[in-house]
Amino acid sequence: MSASQPLLQVEDLHIALSTDAGSFPAVEGVSFEIARGETVGLVGESGCGKSITALSIMGLLKPPLGLAGGRIRLTGQEIQNLPAAELRSLRGKRIAMIFQEPMTALNPLKPVGRQIAEMFVLHQGASWREAEQKAVEALTQVKVPAPGRRAKDYPHQLSGGMRQRVMIAIALACEPDLLIADEPTTALDVTVQAEIVDLMKELCAARGTAILMISHDLGLVTDICRRVCVMYAGRIVEQQDSEQIFNHPQHPYTQGLVASLPRLGMRAQHGRRKLMEIAGVVPGITAYPGGCRFNPRCSRATEICVKVVPELEALGDGSLVRCHHHG
């Protein structure tokens, strides 16, 4: 394993939705890399394929969704076709995941300490007694007050923020190389969101854990991540450094996303005007348009956009964009 080898490489990932009416591409040709300790964001509207991309990395796609092609490499090793048992030993131990809804993501009938302890029993062969002690430590690390008492609580006795802290404790219990966070703050109050985001940033930085952050919230993602991939209708349409994407969005969709974010000082700069919105909705998987999938909603669309699928084009500064009329 060379030092420059990326932690995670997703190459030309295809995910298909099988229905009675045939097979439809839910994710098409998605490629990205995450280096050790790097933070990468995956941004897009609901239904653009970001969550299923994450689930495919975990090997947790369920029918009717299935991997239709491409490679997923973890430190060089292809993992998309691993036998179930080997894949399980990666899950939780090297790649961990946090989900959107912390209420339903925890088993309602088990004390949260026990649910954290499972990780130590599964991956470190600890006894339950040791594991439960480690679980209390894990709760301390995610800054849950009175962790010894909280460990005995059931999920319904905790607030949303506390539950998400428990999820983070579970995910980071075995010090994974990669943490996939699927909309980890969407279900939380705004003030709690900031706490959770700071906690994730801090803990992952201390452990050198890479983060793949999935969100519809461009502002949140650029806050945490060094690099951002923007997805639209199953394809990556733009990849840029977080710092640049606000000032120089290349793809019309990203430009729309940026323009629809409220920002401090906007009124002073541009005067009183309405917040932008992107007209229309993301098409359903079974109804993707030909050519560039954004063309029905794009103000710059021309004939070529309807006919030809634009390639992902490298711009000089390391960013990528998939548009015939970018810039």
Place this chain on the structure above:
Amino acid sequence: MLGFVIRRVLQMVPMLAAIALLIFVLFSVIPGSFATGQQDEGLGLDMAVVARMRAELGLDDPLHVRFGAYVKQLATLDLGVSFRSRQPVADMIAARLWPSLKLTIAAMGFAIVIGLPLGFVAALRPGSLVDLGLMVIAVSGLSLPKFWLGILLMYLFALTLGWFPSFGYGQGGLWHLTLPALALGVSPMALLARTTRAAVLDIMNADFVRTARSKGMNEYRVVVWHVLRNALVLVLTTIGLQFGSLLGQGVVVEKLFAWPGVGSLLVDSVFQRDIPAVQGCILVITMFFLVINTSVDIAYKLIDPRIRYT
């Protein structure tokens, strides 16, 4: 916890009182009486005898007087005296209660031991041949009337194969118990299998099961650590309701297999217009339902920490 149990037990008292009232009203308004019943049976009693019997049994008293006597009786836990046998109803039922309970428990045991695993297996392989086969069994089990199933069982296992006796209680052993317990247990078994299948399928799609898988658990541990108990919470209601109503459902099966239980006593007493016996039997069957339901509520609290009753 103890306070909760006491409260739940006390809550049974008004329920029982309401049922007792209902039974009394029902049997006061239906036409015919024990005395006229004797006459109908062609015993040729003359009117003077009938009149004397009515007076002796208190059937001539106005409704409110009879109701007063009934309440007074119940308040002293006395179920009255049978019109026909002149024995205390409580003694008659006591002799019949154990056979009935035995039959009910055996049937429910069969339903749980077979139904739960069947539902589980079906749910873990949804859409498979196993699933399909099990659900066909479940649907037929639910739709077969108990008396018809009982006759089929008798024909096959008693008359044709000769493995089991076709009816009777014998010494009260397993040999005599098997066929009636099967006849009574198949429908709750089928219902349980279906409920379990639905519950497990439901839980298998829950977010926390996805979390469990994302932890790197194998499917066996996912099921044992996370699915089992959650599914049980959903199935417990069905178990409770079925178990509770089984003593009542047993009436048909007991009569068919000449099983000396509360159910056959009830049927005989109805035909003889033996009102105290009928009232006693129904009260006992109701009581059983209430006790089972209360136990289920208590079990819920033990299994599910979210439940808080006040």
